[in-house]
Amino acid sequence: MLRGHARNLYDLLEVGDRAALDCELEEHGRLARELRAPFDLWLNTICRAQHALFQGRVDDGERLAHEALAPALRVPGQHAAEENARSAHALQVYIARRERGSVHMFEPIFRQLVECHPEIPAWRVQLARLYAELGRDAEARGEFDRLAADDFASLPRDTTWLGALGSLAEVCAHLADRERAVQLYELLRPYAARSAEVGCTISGGPVSRYLGLLAATLQRWDDAATHFEAALAMAARMGSLLWTAESAYAFAAMLLARGDPADAERVHALLASARETTSALGLTRLATNGEALTPSTAVGRAAGTEYPTPPCVAPPAEGVFRKEGEYWTIAYAGAVLRLKDVRGLAYLAQLLRYPGREFHAAELIALVDGPDPDRLTSARPGCREGEAGEGEAGLHLAGRDEARSLPDARARTAYKAHLDELHSELAELTAFHDTGRAAPIQEEIDLLTRELTGALGLGGRARRAGSAAERARLNVTRAIKRTLARVVESHPALGAHLARTVKTGTFCSYRRDASAVVSWTT
Numbered sequence: 202m203l204r205g206h207a208r209n210l211y212d213l214l215e216v217g218d219r220a221a222l223d224c225e226l227e228e229h230g231r232l233a234r235e236l237r238a239p240f241d242l243w244l245n246t247i248c249r250a251q252h253a254l255f256q257g258r259v260d261d262g263e264r265l266a267h268e269a270l271a272p273a274l275r276v277p278g279q280h281a282a283e284e285n286a287r288s289a290h291a292l293q294v295y296i297a298r299r300e301r302g303s304v305h306m307f308e309p310i311f312r313q314l315v316e317c318h319p320e321i322p323a324w325r326v327q328l329a330r331l332y333a334e335l336g337r338d339a340e341a342r343g344e345f346d347r348l349a350a351d352d353f354a355s356l357p358r359d360t361t362w363l364g365a366l367g368s369l370a371e372v373c374a375h376l377a378d379r380e381r382a383v384q385l386y387e388l389l390r391p392y393a394a395r396s397a398e399v400g401c402t403i404s405g406g407p408v409s410r411y412l413g414l415l416a417a418t419l420q421r422w423d424d425a426a427t428h429f430e431a432a433l434a435m436a437a438r439m440g441s442l443l444w445t446a447e448s449a450y451a452f453a454a455m456l457l458a459r460g461d462p463a464d465a466e467r468v469h470a471l472l473a474s475a476r477e478t479t480s481a482l483g484l485t486r487l488a489t490n491g492e493a494l495t496p497s498t499a500v501g502r503a504a505g506t507e508y509p510t511p512p513c514v515a516p517p518a519e520g521v522f523r524k525e526g527e528y529w530t531i532a533y534a535g536a537v538l539r540l541k542d543v544r545g546l547a548y549l550a551q552l553l554r555y556p557g558r559e560f561h562a563a564e565l566i567a568l569v570d571g572p573d574p575d576r577l578t579s580a581r582p583g584c585r586e587g588e589a590g591e592g593e594a595g596l597h598l599a600g601r602d603e604a605r606s607l608p609d610a611r612a613r614t615a616y617k618a619h620l621d622e623l624h625s626e627l628a629e630l631t632a633f634h635d636t637g638r639a640a641p642i643q644e645e646i647d648l649l650t651r652e653l654t655g656a657l658g659l660g661g662r663a664r665r666a667g668s669a670a671e672r673a674r675l676n677v678t679r680a681i682k683r684t685l686a687r688v689v690e691s692h693p694a695l696g697a698h699l700a701r702t703v704k705t706g707t708f709c710s711y712r713r714d715a716s717a718v719v720s721w722t723t
Contacts, residue, residue: 209225209229210222210225210248210401214398215363215396218438219438219440219682219686220682222252223678223679223683224679227679229244229248230242230249231671233245244401247265247401247402248401250268250269251402253265254293254297254300254403255439255444256440256442256700257443257482257697259301259482262293262296263294265293266290266293266294267290267294269286289400291307291310291314292327292399293402293403299486300485300486301484301485302486304335305335307331308328308331311327312328315328321361322348322355322356323356323364325347325348326348326368329344329348329368329369330371330372333372333375333376341376345369345372345376345378345381349381349384353384353388361399361400363397363405366388366397367389369385370382370385370389370412370414373414374417374418379418379419382415383419385411386419389412389415393409393412393428394409394431394435395407396408396435397411404444406436406439406444406447407431407432407435407436407444409428410428410432410444412424412428413426413432416428417454422459426452426455429448429455430452432444432448432452433445433448433452436448438686440700442693442696442697443487445478445693446475446484446491449472449474449478450471450475450487450490450494452471453468453471453475454494476492477534477694477697478694481697481698481701482700519720519722520533520719521721521722522546522549522550522722522723524550527542529541531688531695533695533698533719534692534695536692538688538692540687543680544570545682545683548569548709549684549703550723551565552565553711554721556711556712556721557712558710559708559709561673561708561709562670562673562674562676562677562706562707563670565677566677670707678705681703
């Protein structure tokens with residue numbers, strides 16, 4: 202069963218089905234934890250790291266990559282598995298550092314991997330791409346020509362093949378190699394509707410983006426535009442802010458190179474959207490490349506055409522997230538959306554209404570759907586089975602026969618009230634950089650949070666409580682992530698803001714972002 206779920210992860214990544222991938226990732230992780238399967242625990246973690254990276258959450262991606270490596274190295278007598286884990290770790294950390302604009306340190310790592318594993322041409326592909334990114338074109342050309350000597354036939358058609366061809370397309374476009382562009386275009390064209398995945402380790406994004414780069418190299422402008430439009434659509438379905446911005450920049454560069462004055466408005470919109478996303482997510486490499494992308498840097502064919510350089514879009518101060526009948530009105534950064542009501546929107550509205558506050562997943566369900574006696578029961582002492590205590594705010598996850606074994610509702614309400622006070626105090630101390638006084642406040646918050654978690658039935662003796670909490674976590678997380686995917690597709694800038702500030706899991710929250718403070722009307 203685990204092998205089937207693992208295979209599904211790769212398939213769903215390749216077709217870019219974000220909603221199904223989120224569900225499969227949760228289910229595979231649950232089974233791996235339940236069965237205590239070391240390989241699948243590692244696989245699930247690197248897949249979540251990959252997920253974070255292509256969403257543009259590079260800090261989370263690198264953290265998960267480190268988390269995945271540690272347990273893999275503790276399994277004795279598994280040299281091949283250890284080597285595989287180290288390779289995956291190196292690739293994921295490279296992607297995270299690449300987006301931060303610091304990749305120089307990886308040259309000796311990739312050179313060593315090329316020398317130690319000549320049977321894996323994908324490492325030479327990565328080295329060629331690294332040289333191209335560093336502007337060392339002669340070395341990039343040397344590695345590229347070596348790989349192209351047999352028309353790329355030496356690349357094994359395994360799970361690395363599509364991703365390797367995508368990276369080679371980038372090198373080819375950088376070197377303006379028209380002859381090899383024709384070859385790579387024909388190899389990639391049958392896979393135009395897929396995402397170029399390297400196993401469950403790294404995502405190369407929409408294949409259509411690489412086709413767009415190659416078509417632009419061949420000056421097939423209309424074909425290139427069609428491919429880039431497809432890449433933007435697929436990146437939105439994937440919920441990938443990274444590939445949305447990457448595709449937008451490439452599309453804008455192609456339009457500038459085409460030199461048609463009628464493209465000016467489209468160029469402006471593409472660059473403005475991509476710059477806002479890269480700035481919001483801290484994607485240094487893309488932001489730097491985007492700032493350099495102006496009419497004067499385009500191919501000489503466009504040099505005589507004057508285009509205005511779009512300014513960066515300033516973060517808005519006000520936002521609307523309000524339900525009106527069967528639809529939600531959402532306003533942000535000058536754009537207004539109307540989305541049909543689903544639970545995920547209601548959960549998000551509750552989080553936006555109380556920035557900084559953590560809600561247990563079960564609490565969100567109760568606030569949105571109303572209490573369910575099979576899921577949420579009162580812990581008020583003396584309540585008979587099935588009765589709810591009047592006026593009590595506390596909720597816990599437990600069966601009716603377990604209610605009296607947990608702290609009462611008043612105690613939990615007091616915990617929550619005190620936690621709110623501590624969070625406010627911590628925010629004030631942090632704003633004034635008073636780390637000395639903030640540290641003990643954070644320790645007390647951590648202690649009370651553990652106590653409250655126990656009261657909610659997480660980690661208690663009764664398995665039913667834990668199962669209820671797990672169901673609540675899965676249902677809320679899935680609903681919010683599906684909704685975020687819809688938002689990203691309709692409004693990439695808002696998607697970037699929410700991806701950075703909304704935390705899901707057992708406890709969910711909306712964290713204020715100092716770089717884009719938004720006051721929401723809900």
